[in-house]
Amino acid sequence: MSLRKINILDTEVKPGHIYKLNFNKAKLYTSTVIEVPVIIRRAHKAGPVVLIMGGLHGDEINGIEVVRQIIAKGYNKPNAGTIICMPVLNIFGFLNMQREFPDGRDLNRSFPGYKSGSLAGRFAHQFVNEILPHVDIVMDFHTGGAQRFNAPQLRVDPGYEKSLELAHVFKAPFLIHSGKLKGTLRNTCMELGKAYLLYEGGKSFESDKHIVKIGVQGAKRVLHHLGMLGTSFELPPVVPDSVVVHSSKWLRASYSGLFHPKVPYGRFVEKGEYIATITDPYGSFRHKVKSNQTGYIINVNQSPMVYQGDAIFHITSHDGQEKPKEEI
Template identity: 55%
Template sequence: MSDKDILEILGEKVALGQSATVTFEVAKLHTRNTLDVPIIIERSKKPGPTVLITAGIHGDEINGVEIVRQIIAKGINKPKKGTIICVPVINVFGFLNMDRLFPDGRDLNRVFPGSSNGSLASRVAHFVMKEIIPHVDFVMDFHTGGADRFNAAQIRITKGNPRLAELAHIFGAPFIYYSQNLNKSFRNACSKLGVPMLLFEGGKSFNIHDTITNTAVNGAKRVLHHLGMLSSKFKVSQPKTQAIIIEDSKWLRAKFSGMFKPTVAINSYVEKGDVLGNITDPYGSFNHFVKAPNTGYIFNVNESPIIYQGDAIFHISTKVKND
């Protein structure tokens, strides 16, 4: 990993030992106001890796934004060596509107690497890939579950990448989930350029959860410490448990519509046939028990009180290993 003396983003030059906040103008609104994405840059006097920390690709994933906010507020982003770039809210449109998507209905995480003359979402993706990623050695991107589905704290990586596996274990989330890079996702675009990424998932949309937030902030500190970038004023804790590696999994879908009450806690290990929750109707005449189809870990739970037939209600591992 290397670090140039001068980092230039959007024409603004930031030397070693300097700090800067560069703003990217996403769009000029019809009210003549501009909508900007702040990019917070902290550089040590000592050369080293450049780490990018991002959140808010989906505007409703507030917990991810809170994680990066805490990293900045606590000064974790001020490196002992190298450079840390933080973008707490990439999809500022969605964040303002409390919407997962861009105003044009596009999912930012499905348009990478983007285009300079494409849709609004595509232009933002293009900016990230053109102006920021060329400077970056490593990325930590923070997400949450959507549509009332609460994710256990987990790091998602592709299988067969020893470097990512090492960093995922150092991060120390309860689960490491092997998942393929989705076409046109931020992670896939970075992978194609040889920039490794740890993608964190935890919590659910429209929610800030203290345990999830603490897990993520502590994980980021461990990774930065491993890279020799974390200030010595911060303590680094050991993970509470050894990570469970989920090699394969499946979604349990509701067989009936109705009122839904999960009774199993997130992160739980369950045996085949265990009751996970129940689906009822408002009239007291129907009660369906949802049972585990196999032994495994429950690492996502739908917390919506009303569900429809076919809705994803539990994510359960089908193949795991301990390292």
Template identity: 55%
Template sequence: MQLPSTNILTILDTKIYPGESKEVNFDVANLHTSSPVNVPIIIERAKKPGPIVLFTAGIHGDEVNGVEIVRKIIAQGINKPKCGTIICIPVINVFGFITLKREFPDGRDLNRVFPGTVDGSLASRVAHKLIHEIMPYVDYVMDFHTGGAGRFNAPQIRISKESRALNELAKVFGAPFVLYSSHLKKSFRDTCFKLGKHMLLFEGGKSHHIDETVTNAGVNGAKRVLSHLGMLNVKIKVPKQKKEIVFINDSRWQRASHSGMFRADIAIGSLVKKGDIIGSITDPYGKLNFDVKAPNSGYIINVNESPIVYQGDALFHISTKLKR
């Protein structure tokens, strides 16, 4: 959607003029105690026109590390653009964030109900409002997630391989890994794709946890992309990319062949060879010990950090095919 000739941005019935800063409440429903639940949307506009970038996190209420990344973007003034507009929604699923649960109180995963409906479930209504009240104005989205269920993700960007624009932005972002993956049906990313919006989906760390390395990867990537778009404030230094990016065409999960106490013996992000011992599963009595060996050569992009696993549980996510 193009802004009107007066260049006034109207979000949730609030007018934001060039050069203005506004905080708008994205409210959908009260708590069961009748207490209001306000989801703050922080909007910063430069006087000079330019792209509109949206930073989001907390689609899953237990993914705290993503929330911390957007919080830092705001706290460090990275969201004050040289040109254009930056919109930040640090916690979309505030209902889940209150209880540190992935889903909404209705048990639904917000990232499986997009684009939502105006009269559907609570999660569906939030999705509908986001898509219809905010997304029409947005050019670029950076959505921050973490691994779930105790599984730690190496900092990575997930995009579809076909998009040249997203491949370029992923290179600029500079996460250690770029994983080509298909869109999940009814996800935020899938809906943005259908709307013609450029989205970088960041994964890093695990739920209920804040990791400084992952946080820095997300914040630094945001700086690089804003600099690439000509939007980064001149007072903020653009961090250099330290390592070469690994592009992953395909990957597989290494699953537990036994139940027991699990220990990973390999660092996240490591390159392993087929047959390398990368972990072990033992019983609590010191009688049994099973080596976990790499089924193929590749990079470890996710590690299960749970001390107890059952047969069939995912242990490691390993790349199987790299982009050449």
């Protein structure tokens, strides 16, 4: 395989070199330039171009930490091919400590963007046209939002074999079959023929060492599978295959009040099993919450207070093909 020419952000990426470029579309109100670092390392040997990114939502700290550790530990130094790292894509939301872009839009509903659209749309357009054309594989690291804690999981469209193969290599505890969603980076990558892995774990504004470790190890497995992980690095430990989730269902609160979950994420529960209580602040009301189906809990609402109708647990639909009852 011959080395192809790669030119990113008006910079020729030469074999054996390291680059730190600035991907930037807008300034602050003060005209202050805000850098969105793009860290690129290219090997002398030909191979795929992998983009490892986090912070598409500004409040998703776990994803940012996964990419930071990959850089800090040198896993982004490829034995072959090219690795591009963007630890904080939505730097504006990160600085403002909020999920959205400054224009109030969700960047992950703004793809592929518009050249003359909103700020989020323009940013997405630049990313799709200046970064994605050079990329073969994307690993995108996220967390749950709104106080909802996601069990470590990958989300992949089951009809897209390129992504599905790599998802089984990554080996997150849960592999969730999830279809296309308009406006997302995942949908855009699929339309452009890019393999795309979406990792979810933990919740916003929180750094969880366990969630981060699983993300880093999964990325190492994929890089090793592609022949890109340096030979000096130890391989991640062998872990069981992912629990494949074909369908799932939210359990919603029947009452408003103080919420007390009784089971952790990753737990396998039976339909009708007691998993939480909802109480009032005055000691006169106590409602037992029971599971609405048999399966694994892949998301727990960790807010201490809920309203009637709030999503409180996300539970997989047990089809008889999952692992025996256990806590993951």
